[in-house]
Amino acid sequence: MGQLVPREAVALLGQARRVVIFTGAGMSAESGVPTFRDALTGLWQRFDAQALATSQAFRDDPALVWGWYEWRRSIVGRARPNPGHLAVAAIEARVPDGALVTQNVDDLHERAGSPAPVHLHGSLFAPRCVACAHPAPVPAEEEPAEGRRVPPPRCAHCSAPVRPGVVWFGEALPQEALAAAVEATSSCDLLLTVGTSGLVYPAAEIPQVAARFGAAVIQVNPEETPLDAVADVNLRGPAARVLPALVEAVWGGTDPA
The missing domain is CATH 3.40.50.1220 (TPP-binding domain)
Incomplete structure (x- = not known):
């Protein structure tokens, strides 16, 4: 010591x-929380973490990006x-x-x-509306299937999709x-x-x-x-x-x- x-x-x-x-x-x-420098594993290994962590990726496939972040949140929950x-x-x-x-x-x-x-x-625990930035509740604890698309919830104020409350590349x-x-x-x-x-x-x-x-x-x-x-x-x-x-x-x- x-x-x-x-x-x-x-x-x-x-x-x-x-x-x-x-x-x-x-x-x-x-x-045990993977970093962005770690290669993705399992069904996520066909994706590039840095490519998923962008506003463009969310616009192109919001269910894919939301599903990946929900999977990441489940890992953190077990850590x-x-x-x-x-x-x-x-x-x-x-x-x-x-x-x-x-x-x-x-x-x-x-x-x-x-x-x-x-x-x-x-934070993974501070989702917000992609349009009006209003805070949204953290989804109920579930076990997202690895590699599964999960449609994001809708904002209670304007009905736009809710996004993860993290800073994406380029933001x-x-x-x-x-x-x-x-x-x-x-x-x-x-x-x-x-x-x-x-x-x-x-x-x-x-x-x-x-x-x-x-x-x-x-x-x-x-x-x-x-x-x-x-x-x-x-x-x-x-x-x-x-x-x-x-x-x-x-x-x-x-x-x-």
Whole structure:
């Protein structure tokens, strides 16, 4: 455990008064949620994930795209928060003046105890009307057949199709979420970037914004990323192992004090 947590990282987190935690797909992957870089499996393997995640794909075949996102939501529903998610919630509880900003569209942070994550890329649990953007209820839990087309529900206000509440390729990030992330990042004294490749823009700018405003940056990732050059400390390893060790080293455990 001790080898995972350099003294510099312990000191930076222990002294921080305003912490922003920035998480990416790698954190959810440790709970079994596939990333966009993973090849699709089973009956979905004949499709390209990046081709399905576009507004054009939804216009061309809304039942196909909605069915795929319902299948993804069912995977998330079966997944469980890992020790990394729990460690993030523990950091938030001990340093409450900060923010959790995530690129992930699942609800694993919420289920781990994080009160209000900022979802830069939207959420699988926030469908909305494709025409009037009115929020729609999350469909009742079912087990979508893999590879099955599922017609999307209709908006209760205008009868247009309901779309997944995620940010598709080619779409802008939600203005409110981006503003909240930038505001928190520009005033923090420590940013923890966890499980993100540093390749998906504009979200990848978040750690760089923190560094430009004088915050220290700790990166947690099993592999080298473009954010290595920005980070003051690089902790190599999976979040589910490194983050609990960091919390243990600073506060003696992840249970609330």
